[in-house]
Every structure is written in structure tokens, then in C-alpha cells.
Amino acid sequence: MAYGAIGKRWPMVEQLTLEFHYLDDNFREFAKATLAWYPEHSAFLEIPCRERECVNGGFDLNDIAAKMIRQGEMESAGSLTCMGWQDRERIGKHRCLYKLKYTLHCEFQEDESGG
Numbered sequence: 001m002a003y004g005a006i007g008k009r010w011p012m013v014e015q016l017t018l019e020f021h022y023l024d025d026n027f028r029e030f031a032k033a034t035l036a037w038y039p040e041h042s043a044f045l046e047i048p049c050r051e052r053e054c055v056n057g058g059f060d061l062n063d064i065a066a067k068m069i070r071q072g073e074m075e076s077a078g079s080l081t082c083m084g085w086q087d088r089e090r091i092g093k094h095r096c097l098y099k100l101k102y103t104l105h106c107e108f109q110e111d112e113s114g115g
């Protein structure tokens with residue numbers, strides 16, 4: 001699927017920063033990381049699932065970012081659950097359900113008409 005560049009899809013965005021970490025079975029946080037997306041990057045905002053065996057998994061932040069940018073919000077936080085399949089033998093039976101917590105920050109271009 002073609003999403004084009006961030007700068008094309010959302011010209012008003014200067015930078016998107018994502019802080020995230022995964023949660024283990026005991027809801028302990030681990031693998032904390034930060035990602036930054038700039039206007040020249042592809043506007044396909046997705047993080048891979050951490051579960052190695054996971055099939056068709058991942059965490060999609062496209063809708064979250066789109067909504068946030070539309071509303072002019074600078075920060076959005078929440079959690080996502082992987083809806084991929086646990087492993088090849090369990091396709092159609094067991095979902096992966098791996099969890100991710102995130103905070104997405106958006107920096108908008110400065111308004112040229114502003115002081």
C-alpha cells in the first residue's frame with residue numbers, strides 16, 4: 001500500500017516522536033525505545049510485533065496519528081494490542097495479544113504568519 005511521505009500526507013507536521021515499550025505477561029515494562037519520523041519518511045507508521053513467531057502482527061499507529069494531527073493535538077498516549085496470530089500453527093485460533101504502551105508526540109510546523 002502506498003502512503004507517500006509524511007510531508008506529503010501531513011504537510012503541517014514537522015516531526016513525530018514515538019516513545020514506546022512492550023509489556024510482558026506480568027505487565028512489566030521492557031524494551032523501552034524512542035522513534036522519530038520526519039517529513040521525508042514514509043507515512044506508514046507501524047511498529048513490528050516483538051513476538052518472533054507472530055504472524056501478521058504489529059502495531060499500527062496510522063489512525064492514531066491521523067486523528068491527532070487532524071485535531072491539532074501535540075501528545076497522545078495509550079496502549080495497543082497485537083492482533084496477529086500467535087504462531088503458524090495457531091493461525092485462525094489464537095491471537096498474539098502482545099501489548100505495547102506508547103506516547104506519540106507531534107511537532108507542527110510553525111505558522112508562517114505568526115510572530
Ligand SMILES: [Zn+2]
Nearest residue numbers: 049057082096
Ligand atoms: Zn504479535
